[in-house]
Amino acid sequence: MLNRIILIGRLTKDPELRYTPNGKAVAGFTLAVDRPYKNQQGERETDFINIVVWGKQAENCANYLSKGKLAAVDGSLRIRSFEGQDGQRHWVAEVLAETVRFLSPKDKNDTGVEEMGTLIDFTDDDIPF
Amino acid sequence: MLNRIILIGRLTKDPELRYTPNGKAVAGFTLAVDRPYKNQQGERETDFINIVVWGKQAENCANYLSKGKLAAVDGSLRIRSFEGQDGQRHWVAEVLAETVRFLSPKDKNDTGVEEMGTLIDFTDDDIPF
Amino acid sequence: MLNRIILIGRLTKDPELRYTPNGKAVAGFTLAVDRPYKNQQGERETDFINIVVWGKQAENCANYLSKGKLAAVDGSLRIRSFEGQDGQRHWVAEVLAETVRFLSPKDKNDTGVEEMGTLIDFTDDDIPF
Amino acid sequence: MLNRIILIGRLTKDPELRYTPNGKAVAGFTLAVDRPYKNQQGERETDFINIVVWGKQAENCANYLSKGKLAAVDGSLRIRSFEGQDGQRHWVAEVLAETVRFLSPKDKNDTGVEEMGTLIDFTDDDIPF
DNA sequence: TTTT
DNA sequence: TTTT
Numbered sequence: 126m127l128n129r130i131i132l133i134g135r136l137t138k139d140p141e142l143r144y145t146p147n148g149k150a151v152a153g154f155t156l157a158v159d160r161p162y163k164n165q166q167g168e169r170e171t172d173f174i175n176i177v178v179w180g181k182q183a184e185n186c187a188n189y190l191s192k193g194k195l196a197a198v199d200g201s202l203r204i205r206s207f208e209g210q211d212g213q214r215h216w217v218a219e220v221l222a223e224t225v226r227f228l229s230p231k232d233k234n235d236t237g238v239e240e241m242g243t244l245i246d247f248t249d250d251d252i253p254f
Numbered sequence: 255m256l257n258r259i260i261l262i263g264r265l266t267k268d269p270e271l272r273y274t275p276n277g278k279a280v281a282g283f284t285l286a287v288d289r290p291y292k293n294q295q296g297e298r299e300t301d302f303i304n305i306v307v308w309g310k311q312a313e314n315c316a317n318y319l320s321k322g323k324l325a326a327v328d329g330s331l332r333i334r335s336f337e338g339q340d341g342q343r344h345w346v347a348e349v350l351a352e353t354v355r356f357l358s359p360k361d362k363n364d365t366g367v368e369e370m371g372t373l374i375d376f377t378d379d380d381i382p383f
Numbered sequence: 384m385l386n387r388i389i390l391i392g393r394l395t396k397d398p399e400l401r402y403t404p405n406g407k408a409v410a411g412f413t414l415a416v417d418r419p420y421k422n423q424q425g426e427r428e429t430d431f432i433n434i435v436v437w438g439k440q441a442e443n444c445a446n447y448l449s450k451g452k453l454a455a456v457d458g459s460l461r462i463r464s465f466e467g468q469d470g471q472r473h474w475v476a477e478v479l480a481e482t483v484r485f486l487s488p489k490d491k492n493d494t495g496v497e498e499m500g501t502l503i504d505f506t507d508d509d510i511p512f
Numbered sequence: 513m514l515n516r517i518i519l520i521g522r523l524t525k526d527p528e529l530r531y532t533p534n535g536k537a538v539a540g541f542t543l544a545v546d547r548p549y550k551n552q553q554g555e556r557e558t559d560f561i562n563i564v565v566w567g568k569q570a571e572n573c574a575n576y577l578s579k580g581k582l583a584a585v586d587g588s589l590r591i592r593s594f595e596g597q598d599g600q601r602h603w604v605a606e607v608l609a610e611t612v613r614f615l616s617p618k619d620k621n622d623t624g625v626e627e628m629g630t631l632i633d634f635t636d637d638d639i640p641f
Numbered sequence: 642t643t644t645t
Numbered sequence: 646t647t648t649t
Contacts (some may be wrong), residue, residue: 347605
């Protein structure tokens with residue numbers, strides 16, 4: 126019915142870019158997202174969350190993101206079921222990104238932010254009321 | 255850079271449906287969203303938030319939503335500037351809905367939920383990794 | 384850094400309520416969240432997402448939610464690692480709910496919505512600017 | 513019922529820090545949030561969104577944020593009504609921040625991210641199922 | 642200009 | 646009353 130997730134974190138590795146048989150680009154990477162509080166042992170914990178992104182944005186991610194870079198993801202949570210090597214059914218969570226934003230400055234002498242448009246292009250007519 | 259808002263509330267009136275000169279449908283309505291806590295006077299407060307939705311979803315809202323109905327909106331916050339009747343510049347906030355969900359059962363003998371697809375149709379190829 | 388997820392779906396079973404050794408209530412349930420689009424075979428898919436909620440809200444969920452009821456969850460995504468029965472390390476995703484809203488009318492003759500306050504209580508002083 | 517907004521943008525000015533009569537800190541600032549697409553004139557538009565944040569986080573914002581800095585805000589949208597200088601009732605939108613994240617590196621030779629914990633501290637007991 |  |  127409604128499924129919306131927003132994450133900010135750092136890439137654990139460079140993105141992996143693949144193409145489907147029909148030539149559509151798809152990129153995958155993992156985001157390390159620190160929890161805001163410390164646990165009972167006084168240590169900060171981190172969730173490692175798999176991200177999948179399609180099309181032009183996948184190629185942009187492969188070009189502009191790399192290990193350690195800060196990124197924001199806006200998408201939805203998918204629970205994918207797959208057959209394990211043990212013949213068992215397993216589930217894996219991944220975030221299907223609708224939008225990815227690049228939050229790390231391009232280089233150390235630059236405070237700018239590499240940005241990426243969404244692929245969805247709303248028409249911005251005047252509203253008649 | 256990133257602008258995402260999710261609301262659940264009740265319509266204060268029936269939606270208004272208009273068409274732009276180029277024939278594009280646009281609907282507007284106000285959502286009454288109760289705050290989760292009481293204020294110092296012990297009363298529950300409410301935010302009245304204007305929603306704008308375009309295209310096929312606008313027509314669906316006009317058909318399926320009405321005063322008092324419960325709805326969820328997923329979209330972005332816009333601050334629109336306009337010239338007041340006093341010649342002054344004013345600002346108004348409104349939510350541009352990307353998705354609207356109808357949460358009120360169709361009728362009293364039904365617990366189902368009227369649902370509306372998004373207009374954006376992701377392709378769901380197999381992920382090659 | 385930032386981890387926010389909002390879901391609307393139906394419970395696949397009644398919530399399970401437990402207590403930790405130190406007497407803290409915790410409830411678990413699974414939400415069936417339909418995807419907004421159909422897949423290539425023309426069928427609607429569903430994500431089954433595990434929810435965990437603590438404290439007073441856990442007890443409210445156990446009292447007011449049951450199989451098939453519609454609920455909204457606002458929380459964060461956790462990836463928990465555990466030792467499988469096969470001695471292997473596995474990961475499971477779950478949503479730690481900060482807020483749960485009950486969206487199903489109490490009974491068929493009622494269009495009202497059972498609501499639950501958040502546990503977090505902001506003070507609502509006047510803003511001095 | 514549910515009111516959640518997540519924004520990433522840049523401060524248009526330094527934050528303003530005030531204290532209520534009862535000594536509670538409150539900070540206000542405006543976030544410039546670029547829209548992801550260009551309008552019909554081919555220009556990128558921006559929403560200027562007022563943020564309010566209370567308590568310890570208000571003081572952290574005053575200390576670590578300044579004009580031009582990148583920040584993420586997670587909170588709720590409030591529509592506040594006030595008496596205009598013309599005796600008229602007006603409405604203003606503002607975001608009550610629950611969490612603010614500082615996304616600009618501390619200085620040019622540092623890619624780190626200044627971070628701020630939430631004030632809300634979940635207990636992280638083991639989940640008994 | 643406000644809904645249950 | 647606007648940021649990069």
